[in-house]
Amino acid sequence: MHDRGGRILVALALIGGCTSTTNASNAPPKTTPATVPAPATTESLVPMSSAIPTTTEAILEPAAFDVAGGIEQITVTGGSLENPLEFQVITTTGEVAATGRSDTNGAVLFRQLPAGTYTVEQGFGDDQRAGSDPVEVLGRSAAPPRQSFYDDQQLGDGFGYITTRDGTTLSATVWLPGPAQDGPFPTVVEYSGYAPSNPDDETFAQLFTTLGYAYVGVNIRGTGCSGGSFNFFEWMQSIDGYDVVETVAAQPWAKFNHVGMVGISYPGISQLFVGQTRPPHLAAITPLSVLDDSYRSTLYPGGILNTGFAVSWASERQEQAKPFGQEWSKQRVDAGDKVCDENQKLRLQNPDLGATTNANPYYDPTLGDSIAPATFVDQINVPVFIAGTWQDEQTGGHFPTMIDKFTGSPHVYATLLNGTHTESLSLGVFGRYVEFLDLYVAKRVPSLDAARVIAPILAGSLTGVNGLTLPAVNRFEGMSYEQALAAFEADPPVRVLFEEGAADGQPAAAPLPRFEIGFTAWPIPTAEPLRWFLHGDGSMQVTKPGADDRPTTYVSTPNATPATYYEGSSSGVWKADVVYNWAENPAGTSASWITGPLDGDVVNVGSASVDLWVRADQPDVDFEVSISEVRPDGTEVYVQSGWLRASHRALDEAASSETRPVQRHLKADTADLPDGELTPMRIEVFPFAHPFREGSRIRLVVDAPGGNRAIWAFATTLAAGAKVEVANDAEHPSALVLSLVDVEVPGAPPACGSLRGQPCRRYVAA
Numbered sequence: 001m002h003d004r005g006g007r008i009l010v011a012l013a014l015i016g017g018c019t020s021t022t023n024a025s026n027a028p029p030k031t032t033p034a035t036v037p038a039p040a041t042t043e044s045l046v047p048m049s050s051a052i053p054t055t056t057e058a059i060l061e062p063a064a065f066d067v068a069g070g071i072e073q074i075t076v077t078g079g080s081l082e083n084p085l086e087f088q089v090i091t092t093t094g095e096v097a098a099t100g101r102s103d104t105n106g107a108v109l110f111r112q113l114p115a116g117t118y119t120v121e122q123g124f125g126d127d128q129r130a131g132s133d134p135v136e137v138l139g140r141s142a143a144p145p146r147q148s149f150y151d152d153q154q155l156g157d158g159f160g161y162i163t164t165r166d167g168t169t170l171s172a173t174v175w176l177p178g179p180a181q182d183g184p185f186p187t188v189v190e191y192s193g194y195a196p197s198n199p200d201d202e203t204f205a206q207l208f209t210t211l212g213y214a215y216v217g218v219n220i221r222g223t224g225c226s227g228g229s230f231n232f233f234e235w236m237q238s239i240d241g242y243d244v245v246e247t248v249a250a251q252p253w254a255k256f257n258h259v260g261m262v263g264i265s266y267p268g269i270s271q272l273f274v275g276q277t278r279p280p281h282l283a284a285i286t287p288l289s290v291l292d293d294s295y296r297s298t299l300y301p302g303g304i305l306n307t308g309f310a311v312s313w314a315s316e317r318q319e320q321a322k323p324f325g326q327e328w329s330k331q332r333v334d335a336g337d338k339v340c341d342e343n344q345k346l347r348l349q350n351p352d353l354g355a356t357t358n359a360n361p362y363y364d365p366t367l368g369d370s371i372a373p374a375t376f377v378d379q380i381n382v383p384v385f386i387a388g389t390w391q392d393e394q395t396g397g398h399f400p401t402m403i404d405k406f407t408g409s410p411h412v413y414a415t416l417l418n419g420t421h422t423e424s425l426s427l428g429v430f431g432r433y434v435e436f437l438d439l440y441v442a443k444r445v446p447s448l449d450a451a452r453v454i455a456p457i458l459a460g461s462l463t464g465v466n467g468l469t470l471p472a473v474n475r476f477e478g479m480s481y482e483q484a485l486a487a488f489e490a491d492p493p494v495r496v497l498f499e500e501g502a503a504d505g506q507p508a509a510a511p512l513p514r515f516e517i518g519f520t521a522w523p524i525p526t527a528e529p530l531r532w533f534l535h536g537d538g539s540m541q542v543t544k545p546g547a548d549d550r551p552t553t554y555v556s557t558p559n560a561t562p563a564t565y566y567e568g569s570s571s572g573v574w575k576a577d578v579v580y581n582w583a584e585n586p587a588g589t590s591a592s593w594i595t596g597p598l599d600g601d602v603v604n605v606g607s608a609s610v611d612l613w614v615r616a617d618q619p620d621v622d623f624e625v626s627i628s629e630v631r632p633d634g635t636e637v638y639v640q641s642g643w644l645r646a647s648h649r650a651l652d653e654a655a656s657s658e659t660r661p662v663q664r665h666l667k668a669d670t671a672d673l674p675d676g677e678l679t680p681m682r683i684e685v686f687p688f689a690h691p692f693r694e695g696s697r698i699r700l701v702v703d704a705p706g707g708n709r710a711i712w713a714f715a716t717t718l719a720a721g722a723k724v725e726v727a728n729d730a731e732h733p734s735a736l737v738l739s740l741v742d743v744e745v746p747g748a749p750p751a752c753g754s755l756r757g758q759p760c761r762r763y764v765a766a
Contacts, residue, residue, distance in 0.1 A: 064078070064122075064130060065077065065078045065079045065085070065106070065120075065122065065130070065132075066078040067120045067132040067133070067135050068135065068166070068167070069118075069135040069136045069137045069138065069166075070137070070138070070166040070236060071137075071138045071139070071140065071142060071166065071235060071236050071239055072111065072112055072113055072114075072115075072137065072138075072139070072140070072234075072235060072236065073109060073110055073111050073112070073113060073137065073236065074089060074109075074110045074113060074118060074120060074135060074137060075107070075108075075109050075110075075346070076100075076102065076107060076108045076109075076110075076120055077105075077106060077107045077345070077346075078106055079102040079106035079107065079108070080102070080106055081104065081105070081106050084101045084102050084103070084104075085101065085102045085106075085122055085123075086099070086100075086101055086122065086123055087099065087100055087101070087102065087108055087120055087121065087122055088100075088120070088121050089110050089113065089118050089119075089120055090118060090119045090120070090121055091116065091117075091118060092116070092117050092118075092134075097110075097113060097114075097118060098110045098113065103348040103349065104348065105345045105346070105348055107345060107346055107348065107349060108349065109229050109346060109349040111231070111234070111351075113137045114137070114139070115137055115138055115139030115142075116136075116137055117134050117135070117136055117137075118134070118135055118137060119131055119132050119133070119134055119135065120132040120135065140235055140239075144165065144242065144243075144246070145165050145243075147246075147250075149165070150243070150246040150247045150249075150250040151250045153247050153250070154251070155172065155174050155216070155247070155248065155251050156174065156180070157174050157175070157176045157180060158173065158174060158199065159171070159172070159173045159197070159199040159332075160172055160173070160174070161225075161339055162218065162243065162244055162247045162248075163243075163247075164221075164239070164240045164243040164244075165239070165243055166236075168221055168226070168227045168228045168240070169226065169227050169339060169343060170197075170218055170219060170220070170221060170226040170227070170240060170244065171197040171218070171219045171224050171225035171226045171329075171340065171343075172197050172216055172217065172218045172219075172244070173196075173197045173198070173199045173205075173216070173217050174214065174215075174216050175202055175205040175206075175208075175209050175214065175215045175216075175217075176209070176214050176253060177208075177209040177210075177212050177213060177214060180252075180253050183214070183252070183253040183255070184252065184253050184254055184255035184256075185212065185213060185214040185253055185254070185255055186212065186213050186214070186255045186256075186260075186437075186441050186442035186443075186444075187213060187214040187215075187216065187248060187249070187251075187253070187254040187255065187258075187259045187260070187441075188208055188213050188214070188215055188216070188259060188260045188261065188262045188437070188441065189215075189216045189217075189218060189244060189245060189248055189259050189260070189261050189262070190204065190215070190216070190217050190218070190261070190262050190263045190267045191218045191220060191241055191244055191261065191263070191267055191270050191271070191274065192219070192220060192263060192266040192267035192270050193219065193220045193222075193223040193224075193230065193232075193266060193317060193320070193321065194219075194223075194266055194267070194320075195217075195219065195223075195224055195326055195328060196217030196218060196219060196263075196267065197217045197218055197219045197224055197225065197226075198217070198224065198326075198328045200328060200331075201328075204217070205217065207454055207458075208262065210450050210453060210454055211434060211437070211450050211451065211454070212442070212450065213437070213441075213442070214253060214254065215262075216244075216248050216259075218244050220237055220240065220241075220270070221236070221237060221240055222321050222346070222347060222350060223320065223321050223325075223326065224326050224328070224329050225329045225332055225337065225339070225340035225343055226343060227342070227343035227346065228343075228346055229346040229347060229349040229350050230317070230321035230347070230350045231350065231351050231353075232314075232317065232353065232371070233270075233273055233294075233370070233371050234370075235370070237270075237273065238273040238274055238276065238277050239277060241270065241273065241274030241277065241279075242274060242277040242278075242279045244274075245259055245261070245274065245279035245281060245282050246279055246280070246281055249279075249281035249282075250281075255442070255443075256283070256443060257281060258281045258282065258283040258441070259281065259282065259283060259441070260282075260283050260284045260285065260286065260437060260440065260441035261274065261275075261282065261284075261285045261286065262286050262437075263286075263287075263288070264288040264289050264422070264424055264425060265288070265289045265290070265394065265395060265421065268286075268287040268288045268289055268290045268424075269287065269290045269291060269373070269395075271285040271286070271287045272285070272287055272290065272373040272376075272377055272380070273373070275377070275379070275380035275381075275382065275384075276376045276377065276379040276380055277379075278379065278380075278381055282382050283382060283383075283440055283441045284382050284383040284384070284385070284436070284437070284440040284441055285380070285382060285383075285384055285385075286384075286385040286386075286433065286436065286437065287384070287385075287386050288386070288387050288388060288424035288425065288433075289387070289388045289389070289392060289394070289395055289421050289422070289423075289424045290373070290386070290388060290395060290399050291373070291395045291396060291398065291399055292372065292373055292374040292398055292399045292400075292401055292402035293368075293372040293373070293374050293375075293398070293402075294368070294371040294372060295360075295363050295368045295371075295372065295665065296363070296372070296398070296663075296665065297395070297396050297398035297399070298310050298395055298396045298398075299357065300361065300363075300665070301396065301398075301642075301643045301712075302622075302623070302642065302643030302644035302645055302648065302663070302683070302705075303361070303362075303644065303645040303647070303648035303663065303665050304622050304643055304644075304645050304705055304714045304715065304716055305357070305361070305714065305715040306712050306713070306714060307713050307714060307715050308563065308564060308709070308711050308712040308713030308714070309393070309394055309711045309712050309713075310357075311354070311357065313394075314353040314354060314357060315353070315354060317353065318350065318352070318353050318354070321347060321350050322347055322350070323344040323345075323347040323348070324344060325347075329344070362648075362665055362666060362667035362670065363664065363665035363666055364667075373402060374401065374402035374405050377402055377405050377406050378405055378406065378407045378408050379408055380406060380408055380409050381408045381409060381410075382409060382410075382440075383409060383410060383411040383412070383413075383436070383440045384406055384409045384411070384412045384413070385413045385415075385432075385433060385436040385437075386399070386403065386412070386413070386414050386415075387414065387415040387416070387417075387424040387429050387433070388400075388416065388423075388424050389416075389417055389418060389419040389420060389421070389423045389424065389500075389757060390416070390417070390418050390419075390640060390686065390687060390688040390689065390757070391418060391419060391420065391638075391640070391688075391710075391757035391758060392419075392420065392421050392423075392757075393420055393421055393566070393573055393709065393710035393711045393712070393757070394421045394711065395421065396686065396712070397640075397686050397687065397688075398686050398687065400414070400416055400522055400687045401607065401660070401687060403494070403522040404521065404522055404523065411440075411489060411493070412493060413432070413436060413491075413493050413494075413495070414493065414494045414495065414522060415428075415429050415432060415495045415496075415497065416494070416495070416496050416497070416687075416689065417429070417496070417497035417498075417500045417513060417689075418497075418498075418499070418500045418501075418688070418689070418690070418755060418756060418757050418758055419500045419501065419511070419756035419757040420573055420574050420710075420756060420757045421573075421574070422462050422574050423500060423511065423756060423757070425458055425462070426459070426462075426500065426511035426512070427455055427458075427459055427468055427469075427470060427511050427512050428497045428500065428511070428512050428513045428516070429497075430451060430454075430455055430458065430470065431448055431451060431455075431470050431471070432495070434446065434448060434451045435448075435476075435488060436488075439481075439484065439485050439488055443481065444481060445476050445477075445479055445480070445481050445484045446474070446476050446484060446488075447474050447476075447477075448470050448471075448474055449474070451470055452469050452470050452472075455468065455469050455470045456468055456469050459510070459511050462511070462571075462574050463509070463510070463511050463574055463575055463576045464575045464576050464577060465507050465509070465510045465511065465576045468506070468510060468511070468512065475487075476488075491518065492518025492519055492520060493519075493520065493521070494518065494519040494520065494521060494522050494524075495516060495517075495518050495519075496516060496517050496518075496519065496605060496689045497513035497515075497516045498513055498514055498515050498516060498517070498689060498690075498691060498745075499513060499514035499515065499691070499750050499755060500512070500513045500514075500755065500756045500757075501576075501750070501754045501755045501756035501757075501758075502514045502750030502751070502754045502755055504747075507576065508576065508751060508753065508754040509576035509577075509578075509753070509754055509755075509756055510576065511756065514746065514747075514750065515745075515746055517743050519605075522606075523606050523607075523657075523660075523739070524605050524606055524739065524741050526741060526742065527605060527606050527659070527739040527740060527741050528739075528740045528741075529658045529659050529737050529738070529739065529740070530542075530602070530737065530738045530739075530740040531735050531736070531737050532595060532698065532700075532735060532736045532737075532738070533545055533728075533733050533734070533735045534552070534593045534700070534726065534728045534733075534734040534735060534736070535549055535593070535728050536549035536550040536551065536552065536728045536729070537549075538552070538592060538593055538594065538766065539593060539594065539595070539596065540593045540594060540595045540698065540700060540736060541595070541596075544730055544733050545728050545729050545730055545733060546729065546730055547729055547730045547731070548729065549728045549729045549730070550728070551615075551725045551726060551727050551728060551729075552591045552593075552725070552726045552728060553591070553723060553724065553725045553726070554588060554589060554590050554591045554702070554703065554723075554724055555588055555589055555721060555722070555723055555724070556589075556616075556621050556622070556703070556704045556719050556720065556721065556722040556723075556724050557586075557589040557703075557704055557720065557721070558622070558704040558705065558706055558714075558716045558717055558718075558720050559706070559720075560585050560586050560589035560590070560703065560704065560706075560707070561583040561584075561585060561586075561706060561707030562581060562583055562706075562707055563706045563707065563713035563714075564706075564707070564709055564710055564711055564712065564713055565580045565581050565582040565583070565638075565707060565708065565709070565710060565759055566578070566579075566580055566581070566710040566711065567581070570711075573710050573711070580710070580759035582638060582707070582708075582759035582760075582761050583707055584761070584764050585701065585703055585707075585766075587766075589703060589704070590701050590702060590703035590766065591701070591702045591703070591724075591726050591766075592699065592700070592701045592702075592766035593699070593700045593736075594630060594697050594698070594699045594700070595697045595698045595699075596697065597632070597694075597695050597696070597697055598692060598693070598694050598695060598696055598697065598698070599694065600694050601691055601692065601693050601694050601745045602691075602692040602698065602738070602740065603689070603690070603691045603692070603740065603741050603742070603743050603745060604688060604689065604690055604692070604738045604739050604740065604741070605688075605689040605739055605741040605743075606659060606660070606687055606688075606689075606739030606741075607659055607660035607684055607685060607686065607687045607739065608627065608640070608642075608659060608660075608684075608685035608688075608736065608737060608738050608739060609658065609659050609660060609661050609682050609683070609684060609685065609736075609737040610625040610642065610682070610683040610685060610700065610702070610734075610735075610736055610737075611661075611680070611681075611682050611683075611734060611735050611736075611737060612680070612681055612682075612683065612702070612726055612734045613678045613679065613680050613726065613727035613732035613733075613734050614646070614673070614678065614679055614681060614724060614725065614726055614727070615673070615676065615677065615678050615679065615724075615725040615727070616646070616673055616719065616722050616723065616724045616725070617722055617723045618673075618719040618722040619647075619672035619673055619675075619719075620645065620646050620647045620672055620673065620718060620719055621645075621646045621673070621718070621719040621722050621724055622643070622644075622645050622646070622704055622705050622714070622716040622718050622719065623643065623644045623645075623646065623681075623683060623702060623703075623704075623705075624641060624642070624643050624702070624703055624704060624705040624706070624708060625641060625642050625643075625683050625685060625700065625701070625702050626638070626639075626640070626641040626700070626701045626703075626708045627639045627640050627641070627685060627688075627698065627699070627700055627736070628698075628699045628701070629690065629692050629696050629697070629698065629699070629749075630696060630697040630698075630699050630763045631693075631695075631696050631749050631752075631763075632695045632696065633752075634762060634763050635752040635760055635761070635762060635763060636699065636760065636761050636762070636763040637752070637755060637758055637759075637760045638708065638758050638759045638760070639688055639690050639758065640685050640686055640687075640688040640690070641685065641686065641708045641709065642683045642684045642685040642686055643683070643705055643714070644663065644681065644683040644684075645718070646672075646673050646679075646681060647670045647671060647672055647673075648663050648665050648669075648670060649663065649671075649679075649681040649682070650663060650664050650666070650669035650670070650671070651663060651664065651682065652664045656682070658737055659737050659738070659739045660684055661682035661683065661684050662684070663684075678725075678727050678732055680732075691743075691745040693745060693748075693749050696749065698736075699763075700736050701766075702726065704716060704720075710757075
């Protein structure tokens with residue numbers, strides 16, 4: 001994701017959610033405005049401190065602590081700062097719903113409580129000493145506040161706070177493109193746990209103000225100067241986003257009283273979570289470099305823990321969510337910001353994200369579905385512009401598999417390409433991105449005049465290639481707004497950019513594609529499966545192997561190559577002069593198959609499947625499969641990989657296809673490899689688009705995970721030294737299955753090393 005200031009950090013939704021605290025006296029009155037979609041149930045809202053009868057019979061001392069309810073949670077504050085206090089949450093029937101101990105700030109936060117009425121008591125049994133008034137916990141279907149709650153909040157140019165429905169304040173900074181009296185302005189919001197509200201860093205804001213937009217950066221709860229406790233992507237965080245959108249849209253300087261959402265990676269992913277809540281004044285979202293499923297796509301690809309990026313990113317978020325974990329917040333407090341100071345006091349209630357990760361090595365739908373956008377993007381009801389890359393070194397490139405899930409959105413535009421994490425802001429994407437914002441947020445005829453000012457700066461700062469810009473022509477010039485909108489909507493919704501970095505007449509690895517193809521939908525409707533069978537002599541052929549084809553064996557060796565093929569800084573991987581060390585496996589540590597020279601172009605657009613029959617001398621083995629192109633000049637270009645822990649091989653048959661296997665990853669489904677038996681398993685190769693030209697050869701390598709990603713590494717000492725056998729005979733026909741699309745491919749192959757995000761090396765036969 002982006003960390004502002006031009007460094008685009010990583011963005012990923014790893015583990016569980018965000019929580020909220022509230023002061024009951026600040027809870028706004030709530031009802032359902034006519035413009036808000038009716039909630040799923042008719043759960044009524046009452047002030048969170050309302051006196052509600054309870055069946056608790058014990059007569060306790062008045063509480064010397066404060067209790068407030070929120071959505072699925074209760075916050076206790078004001079406890080002893082010297083000695084921790086024990087608390088229990090009691091239902092109206094006298095049952096104990098939760099227990100906890102206050103921290104050194106005198107606070108404790110109870111999460112994941114069902115909607116209902118509770119009291120909070122200090123102490124247990126004979127030690128009970130004080131009880132609270134009844135407190136109401138709301139459910140996810142609770143109606144939002146009245147429109148007046150948003151209208152009454154006023155934000156000016158500069159730093160301030162937005163109050164959410166439970167009384168939590170979120171730090172926000174507004175940058176206007178000109179004096180407020182010159183407004184209203186089309187408005188966009190960036191919402192994340194980085195530092196979008198840091199008033200001393202306007203780098204990303206300048207991009208949008210230059211384009212003529214008001215830009216509002218908001219820190220999610222528990223980060224920066226925002227109140228509350230941080231727990232990644234809990235439901236309350238999505239609800240906060242609803243309140244942010246509605247508050248910003250209500251400002252007099254917000255044109256049309258609606259807003260768009262912007263951001264790459266973390267603030268891109270957050271748009272998906274907010275979008276599912278359907279804020280009535282959200283105009284459009286533009287999620288860039290995102291993920292579709294926190295578990296399957298990034299944290300545990302194939303059921304194997306990603307320690308190279310996912311774990312380290314979660315650790316960084318944990319550190320930055322500590323009290324004053326972001327230095328700029330401490331600077332504001334030192335300068336007298338009492339709200340920011342007070343907002344740090346629930347940070348000791350942040351859950352341990354690392355512990356949550358380690359405690360969930362299998363897919364638990366209760367947790368996993370809540371942080372898998374693919375399971376809820378059908379709820380988004382506004383236009384969507386989504387872009388990202390196949391080889392994304394951070395979020396992973398699996399996101400295209402959810403494009404067809406945006407069934408509630410009136411328009412979905414996807415731009416897909418090879419490259420690195422920041423490629424979603426490359427010149428081949430940026431022009432269409434600006435056009436989308438102009439049409440759906442600013443509601444004006446798009447012009448790229450301002451974008452041409454920004455484009456060279458973006459390209460130069462991210463890639464080191466200077467002098468690039470966008471085309472000189474504004475393609476909608478002379479059109480009315482209605483005509484421009486109709487022309488844009490007539491474009492194919494899925495746009496695949498091929499061979500980013502190899503544009504004719506441009507420097508090598510410049511952020512421009514060589515050619516592009518438009519498609520009507522994803523998965524590509526015209527794609528056909530192309531099956532290449534693995535043979536015992538190391539070849540891949542469209543004909544099946546014979547009955548006597550011998551198996552291929554290798555020794556699973558997790559540390560056979562360097563864990564990653566890149567060792568530089570996080571921003572260095574985006575540069576045109578990046579140096580990769582993509583190492584060949586030592587002899588005996590991998591299995592390899594290769595086609596003969598192709599007699600025509602073969603173009604894959606979509607996921608691929610590696611269908612193996614395997615046997616091992618240990619009960620569980622981790623697999624990595626990688627596809628590359630071997631060219632006639634003896635160079636080999638990396639294309640894409642996939643991963644699977646053998647014990648996680650059980651398929652979700654309903655979700656799987658011939659070219660895309662989908663594992664369930666449920667603990668109940670896991671099973672060791674049968675001793676001595678050949679066992680079928682299917683491994684998804686993450687989606688990709690790549691032309692294998694006539695005369696080239698397609699290579700498949702199977703080995704232990706590691707060495708085929710820029711930043712990802714894996715916790716895979718499992719079965720080190722296991723002897724693995726892959727069958728290649730007629731009864732056990734292992735195969736690679738591609739998604740073949742018939743498109744015209746221009747010219748000769750790009751120069752070795754020019755394709756962004758795709759290392760190139762001299763080919764060495766296995």
